[in-house]
Amino acid sequence: MTSSLFHRMVLSASLAVLCVGNAFAMDVRATVQDDAGKPVKDAVLYATLLDSGTPPPRKPLDAVMDQRDKEFVPYVLPVQTGTTVYFPNHDDLRHQVYSISPAKKFQLPLYKSMPPSPVLFDRPGVVVLGCNIHDWMVAYIYVMETPYFAKAGEDGKAEIRNLPQGTYEVRVWHPLMKDAVESTGKRIAAAPRDGADGDFELSFRIMLKPEWRPPRAPASEGGRYH
Amino acid sequence: MLYSILRGFTGMAQDCCLLRTAAALLFLATFSISADAVHADWFPDAELSAVYESNVNNAVAEQDRKSDVALMPVVSFGHYAQLADSTGLAVSADLKYSGFARFSGLDHLETGLSASLKYKWGLGSYAPWVKVFGSGAYSDFREDFRDEALARTGFLSGKRISERIFAELGYAYESGRARDSRFDTRNSVVSAKLEYLLTESVQTWIGYAWGSGIYIANLPFVGAAPSNPRAVIVNTFEQPMGAFQLRATAQILSLGARKALTNHWSADISVDFIDIYGNTRHYPDSIYKAGVVYSY
Numbered sequence: 001m002t003s004s005l006f007h008r009m010v011l012s013a014s015l016a017v018l019c020v021g022n023a024f025a026m027d028v029r030a031t032v033q034d035d036a037g038k039p040v041k042d043a044v045l046y047a048t049l050l051d052s053g054t055p056p057p058r059k060p061l062d063a064v065m066d067q068r069d070k071e072f073v074p075y076v077l078p079v080q081t082g083t084t085v086y087f088p089n090h091d092d093l094r095h096q097v098y099s100i101s102p103a104k105k106f107q108l109p110l111y112k113s114m115p116p117s118p119v120l121f122d123r124p125g126v127v128v129l130g131c132n133i134h135d136w137m138v139a140y141i142y143v144m145e146t147p148y149f150a151k152a153g154e155d156g157k158a159e160i161r162n163l164p165q166g167t168y169e170v171r172v173w174h175p176l177m178k179d180a181v182e183s184t185g186k187r188i189a190a191a192p193r194d195g196a197d198g199d200f201e202l203s204f205r206i207m208l209k210p211e212w213r214p215p216r217a218p219a220s221e222g223g224r225y226h
Numbered sequence: 227m228l229y230s231i232l233r234g235f236t237g238m239a240q241d242c243c244l245l246r247t248a249a250a251l252l253f254l255a256t257f258s259i260s261a262d263a264v265h266a267d268w269f270p271d272a273e274l275s276a277v278y279e280s281n282v283n284n285a286v287a288e289q290d291r292k293s294d295v296a297l298m299p300v301v302s303f304g305h306y307a308q309l310a311d312s313t314g315l316a317v318s319a320d321l322k323y324s325g326f327a328r329f330s331g332l333d334h335l336e337t338g339l340s341a342s343l344k345y346k347w348g349l350g351s352y353a354p355w356v357k358v359f360g361s362g363a364y365s366d367f368r369e370d371f372r373d374e375a376l377a378r379t380g381f382l383s384g385k386r387i388s389e390r391i392f393a394e395l396g397y398a399y400e401s402g403r404a405r406d407s408r409f410d411t412r413n414s415v416v417s418a419k420l421e422y423l424l425t426e427s428v429q430t431w432i433g434y435a436w437g438s439g440i441y442i443a444n445l446p447f448v449g450a451a452p453s454n455p456r457a458v459i460v461n462t463f464e465q466p467m468g469a470f471q472l473r474a475t476a477q478i479l480s481l482g483a484r485k486a487l488t489n490h491w492s493a494d495i496s497v498d499f500i501d502i503y504g505n506t507r508h509y510p511d512s513i514y515k516a517g518v519v520y521s522y
Binding site: 096 | 346423484519
């Protein structure tokens with residue numbers, strides 16, 4: 001299942017690149033740090049086209065939000081609007097995945113392995129996921145109109161590749177960031193420049209707040225989920 | 227051993243309908259888990275604690291109070307089944323040992339079964355829940371006359387109040403039927419607890435409980451006999467003392483903190499300040515506890 005999804009995703013991404021049909025393309029590389037200078041993992045870097053440059057491709061995509069060892073994997077999943085997300089459950093017990101976020105409200109009744117159908121995310125915004133059985137399970141799906149996005153790794157670095165010609169606003173989002181996502185905006189113009197490769201190197205500093213999840217660590221009395 | 231547990235359970239169930247409920251819950255749990263085993267979650271739990279108790283013999287006068295340190299390993303193995311979206315059922319087999327440094331007559335091994343049925347109203351971590359529980363156990367003491375069958379039943383309800391605050395309210399009825407009936411105990415306890423997330427990995431709590439029932443206390447000798455004619459002479463506490471049943475009320479103030487070490491391990495510290503009041507006398511006690519807890 002995962003392998004099949006992967007192939008479909010690769011195919012979709014390839015189609016998206018072909019649709020651009022433009023010889024010019026540039027990359028945007030960014031480093032995201034917190035206010036103490038530490039790299040911020042899972043930050044979402046995305047670029048939104050501001051002018052009438054090459055229209056972004058709009059192809060339906062698939063993505064996967066897994067469940068392993070009573071945790072969602074990945075913690076943050078960036079997707080484009082119109083993406084269908086599969087929620088396989090690799091634990092040997094049932095989960096009850098839900099969201100009450102305005103961008104997507106849904107509930108998958110108790111299931112193991114694979115729910116009957118994936119979930120379509122057709123509105124931009126933050127979707128907070130939870131499991132109604134295991135309250136500490138939390139993950140985020142960040143839904144964007146733009147297809148140009150990337151997620152930061154352990155080193156806080158993210159790269160958007162093959163950005164077509166145009167003027168863009170590049171922003172960073174993270175589920176624990178204190179400030180509004182709009183405050184991170186940086187404008188860039190992707191255009192051919194003599195003697196340069198046209199790529200951009202950006203850096204972002206964001207302030208993070210603690211994440212107050214219901215504790216998963218075991219309690220000596222009464223506090224267990226069971 | 228199982229026979230002893232069940233015998234204690236059913237015997238005490240004649241005393242109180244709550245205990246019948248507990249027994250029924252255990253049987254219901256057993257059959258439900260068997261029927262829906264494919265969706266059950268196995269959970270091995272373990273705990274190792276060091277405990278210091280300032281008045282282990284429940285004496286009134288300061289010079290008569292005996293303190294001791296105990297090591298308490300606990301192992302549980304159980305099954306959790308999510309019966310429906312809002313209802314979960316857990317059953318477990320529990321083994322608990324208490325080994326005391328000074329008063330080895332109090333050393334005991336407790337073997338038992340427990341079950342709980344949890345219902346959650348609504349969706350999400352803020353939804354309130356209630357859990358009905360019941361357990362039966364047999365405690366085998368080094369001093370045989372203290373051996374007892376234990377039963378416990380009650381409910382616990384909880385609600386996440388804010389991002390960092392959780393509240394719990396509970397009621398429990400406990401009964402202990404000892405080999406020597408002069409050591410029988412029973413009490414009802416209502417409790418409230420507030421938990422506060424100090425950091426992302428450290429949780430603190432404060433709790434208050436009020437109980438009423440029959441407890442075991444000890445008093446010194448006056449001349450050649452204990453001052454209470456109903457007392458049983460025991461040699462548990464390095465000197466002969468008179469142990470007796472005390473009808474009393476108890477207040478318990480609890481403070482504690484838990485540090486999450488990993489997803490499955492935590493370190494706990496806690497203190498219980500206990501005041502048992504009966505026959506116009508106070509029996510103060512403090513229990514300090516530190517331990518590590520594992521849960522799958």
